[in-house]
Amino acid sequence: MSDNKQSILLDVRNLKKFFPIQRGLLRQTVGYVKAVDGVSFFVRDGETLGLVGESGCGKTTTGRTILRAIDATDGEVWFRQGENMINVAELSRRQLKPLRREMQIIFQDPFSSLNPRMTVMDIVSEPLSIHGMAKGKQLKDQVCELLEAVGLKSQHMNRYPYAFSGGQRQRIGIARALALRPRLIVADEPVSALDVSIQAQVINLLEDLQAEFGLTYLFIAHDLSVVEHISDRVAVMYLGAIVELATSTELYKNPLHPYTEALLSAVPKDEPGQTRERILLEGDVPSPSNPPPGCKFHPRCRYVEDICRTAVPEWRELGDDHWVACHRAEELQLRGIQTT
């Protein structure tokens, strides 16, 4: 587990990303999809922060906004460079280029994330050539090293992606992300598209690489059991905002937010006979273009009170490194699950 005194690598403050909804011939903006609506968290150097939530809660958008694949509507993304913190969100494209070497991404879909018309060599070497970090034989040697680091055979580098299986393709994607020797890797559901059997391999590979290259992960997933395995701390997202953040053991054992409790109750049980109350959330996730007032979770919360319908809960720290946004966090006794 990470130490509190470790330096902060990434500090996200009040990040917002709204997508305009346009209608009609003249493309009038009639509203906004608030995909990310005021997200704040930090990631310490060398740790893994898990980011979980349902489909459409804004996890992926958060990751991509941090990396500037899409530009934020508002908010700050501070990234440490040596002694200084740099606000990535306000850099120009030219200023951004050197920073791209520090932050990379692993994609969910191992099929659409590799250009089918390029060989593995071309794919993995592209970041290196863009930054002019290697040429000719040196480039080839580096690609060989990277492929071997992710468990692929270097003699396969002249193959095209279609010659590989899903798990192998994901390894190619990981090799590409590693090519620039980044410090931060945003892993955007890196195992969700893989067979359960391959998931464990890729997760183990990611852990090995973290130790080998001193990586920091922002690990996005919708599956708490996957996140538990790899994360030091876990943030739970609901409808564009983080509702709870704690170390993974703490979060699993002692959830403070009713949404986290409901998610935990859906984690598969270890044994068929085991009994645990399954909390079924009623209704659908509200539309992010028209989120409910007050606490966004209140229409589906079983502990709802009047205050939840009107006041937005404060994001506060309860206990050691345990953050939550819930009015009733102190009084509720929520059920967690036992973890390993």
Next chain:
Amino acid sequence: MNSLELQSKGLYEQYEQSAIDALDVVDAEPLDEKAVQPDEVLYAASQWQLMWRKFRRNRVAFLGGVIILIYYVCALAPGFFAPYPADEYLLHGELINQAPQRIRLMDDGRFMPHIYKIAPEEKPEPEETETPQFTFTPGRVDLEEPEAFEPGLVVDETQPVPIKFFARGYDYNVLGLFETDIHLFQPADPEAPIYFMGTDDASRDMFSRIIHGAQISLSIGLIGVVFSLVFGTVLGIASGYYGGVVDDLIQRLIELVRSFPTIPLWMALFNALPPHMPMLRKYFLITLILSLIGWTWLARQLRGKVLSLRNEEFVTAAKLAGASDFRIIFRHLLPATFSHIVVVSTLALPAMILAETALSYLGLGLQPPTVSWGVLLNEAGINAVTIYPWQFAVPAISVAIAILAFNFLGDGLRDASDPYSL
């Protein structure tokens, strides 16, 4: 946590670990095998190699491709294939409106392709050698008139004239590179004309004119498509990649160009060309005008393709690696649309050729003495369909074959162009 839970947890872990171990082995094995399998050829095959593999299996498309190839070889060196220059008046202008001549292959049981000499009668009457004046009343054509032979010409069937291959004839120039006088075939006796596709009303050999016309008709298509490609690719990719205002402007421009009625637009543009402009310049302007309208097709298609590609994760990956727009467009987007461009242009070529043919037929495009298929159709005139059908059929059929071949080729290329959809 009760003891049962603890126990089960431990068991689960063991199971999980053993499953992982087992899978590591399973995953590693095929990798080793593949390294020695001949499949490596397939796994490391580029998109073009895969396309070629698939295309070869499509016989109709392959045939189309071969026909196109033959056409373009003819167009490159028409002098070699045509026995006469385009404006050679056979028999000093006396061989008018002759039906296709029969080529006999056997002589006395031996294989010897030959023709019979045709010559004016010993004492030709000047009136008789002229074209008879047909009175044409709409709806009624006198079919009793002799067609195959004009009065005054006799075929001498006693002396077969063999056809010589790779024989010497008139001088011609190959693409301005060198001069030669070798032809694919020539009659052994220069006094015996060969006209197996008939002659026109000025006693010129139809086959020679078709071959010479191919040069202009086929290249006008090619050059027109190249122009369209440049406009269409640049505007289509810009429209799809940058989106926003750029996209709106380009799309409105395309709608504007497309909403013009084409024939009146062409008429107006051709009328704007000065009448005594050199033919070569006129020819280039015509291709330019044709492609000014043709590019919208490709631009629309490429825009759609780029719009979908732009959101592919491999493009995002390149962007996050720090790639410039230039690099993304040329390394990722253009190669992905390249097969599409090839297909669209193959299918656009016949439209260009048809447009040239239609315009020249209407008298708006190229004009004699330039020879193109459209000019030939125009020269054949309306009477030709019923009275001298070969004058119309020969250019019409050669256009039709070219169009069909292009369509077959284009369809085949389209089917083969996505080798990853296995």
